[in-house]
Amino acid sequence: MSKKYILSLDQGTSSSRTLLFDSHAKVLDWEQEEFKQYYPKAGWVEHEPFEIWESQLNTAKNLIKKLKIDPVEIGAIGIANQRETIVLWDKNTGEPVYRAIVWQDKRTADLCKKLQKEGWGKYIKKNTGLMIDSYFSATKIHWILNIVPGVKEKAEKGEILAGTVDTWLVWKLSGGKLHITDYSNASRTMLFNIRELKWDKKLLKLFGIPECILPEVKESSEIYGFTDKSVFGVEIPIAGIAGDQQAALFGQACLEKGMAKNTYGTGCFMLMNTGNKIIESKSGLLTTIAWNIDGHVNYALEGSVFIAGAAIKWLRDALKLIKSANETEQIANELTGTEEVYVVPAFSGLGAPYWDMYARGAILGLTQGVTDKHIVRSTLESLAYQTMDVLKAMEKDSGIKLRSLNVDGGACVNNFLMQFQADLLNVEVNRPENIETTALGAALLAGLAIKFWTMDEIIERLKIEKTFTPLMKEDKRKKLYAGWLKAVEKAMSWQQ
DSSP, rough: OOOEEEEEEOOOOSSSEEEETTTTOOOEEEEEEEEEOOOOOOOOEOOHHHHHHHHHHHHHHHHHTTTTOOOOGEEEEOOOOSOEEEEEETTTOOOOOOOOHHHOTTHHHHHHHHHHHOOOHHHHHHSSSSOOTTSHHHHHHHHHHHHHHTTTHHHHTTTTEEEEHHHHHHHHHHTTTEEEHHHHTTTTTOOETTTTTTTTTTHHHHHHGGGGGSSSSEEEEEEEEOOHHHSSSSSOEEEEEEEEHHHHHHHTTOSSSSSEEEEESSEEEEEEEETTOOOOOOSOOOEEEEEEEOOOTEEEEEEEEEEEEEHHHHHHHOOOOOOSTHHHHHHHHSOOOOOOOOEEEETTTOOOOOOTTTTOEEEOOOOTTOOHHHHHHHHHEEEHHHHHHHHHHHHHHOOOOOOEEEEGGGGGHHHHHHHHHHHHHHHHHEEEEEEOHHHHHHHHHHHHHHTTOOHHHHHHHEEEEEEEOOOOOOHHHHHHHEEEEEEHHHHTTOOO
């Protein structure tokens, strides 16, 4: 039977999704399942690894069943995943030794501060492209090894396996045969030398992490192996892996140097392809590996905003100001402004370009004229302001003035937000027909590996659905952004 489809596993921070793509890279359908978030202490965020796996497997099986697809027709599986979140498990039993520690988690902030004071920042930035921050995986692995009884001893004997979520999923899919990751995910651990393209022995020693527990690093597009027959009834090639933001960059066909995209998901992530050149940021951005295909590494500059869509979820679940995210567009359009109120959603500290682990969320500028609707609109606008912060830093580092911005992710369907974003940045904002670019990127990488399509065909796949043109006057733009910068300053260093 001919191969007709690519299955894309899109494992996110709050839910697992599976999408099926045809040979034209069109989404035939998708399934989604949320899983529980655990907050054992203030600033701690955890997931149950088996809940991640089961939710991902359920969506895949349910989608195949719903579409009446014979699994033998699936040419390959691609995986995009939440990055930096780390899982450690027993090599022999397959049991996790602790919950997955999520990228948002702040428990290792004091350790990071200690490392900064000891002067490790320069070495880590130069060799991993990253800032010292609890966001990344290294300090999370260190914490589990040193806090959970017996794990360090087992790790030193080679009885423990560690990996980001892609590694955990591939290990489960392959029935424990494959312990791998790709270059894009490895570059987010704060343990991988992006210049030498290998695990950094100096950093492994610093964090007390035995190299034997870490996965083998593979290209982002190659046939790594096959799913165990017990999973789908047939063996399917696992052929594409990328961290979710790098997958979105690929899915947006930002394949040339200087092309950029912004994803509005749980967080907000802007990436610019810098080709085969490592650009060291002087403005608080990260240098990361975009992908490695056929022996060629593409690097990227990245600005990571920790809380974006999660702030809208906060409006819905914690404050009960909205019943669904869709309401925010109508509420925002009902108002002529925000009454000069700013919401700084620094619930997990501030990412690029500030990198303040001790910042906390704030609402500033409150008067008696402010209503719940102003809070909703201000929270929505905070996504655009944070993107503005990152774009200004990116232009400064790269020397490239962006002419347009490609967007994707759940919140990009909000027309108010996209228009406000175009107004604030003073550039055109392009929204593609298929906003599922993270899942698409994983599918394209997998399809490329099995020659399901070519690189030229990938470029042809991207079609723009709507372009938002800036309409705001310059003086208003400057005034609004100045207010935002003032609000951010008030929220910084709150817990110090």
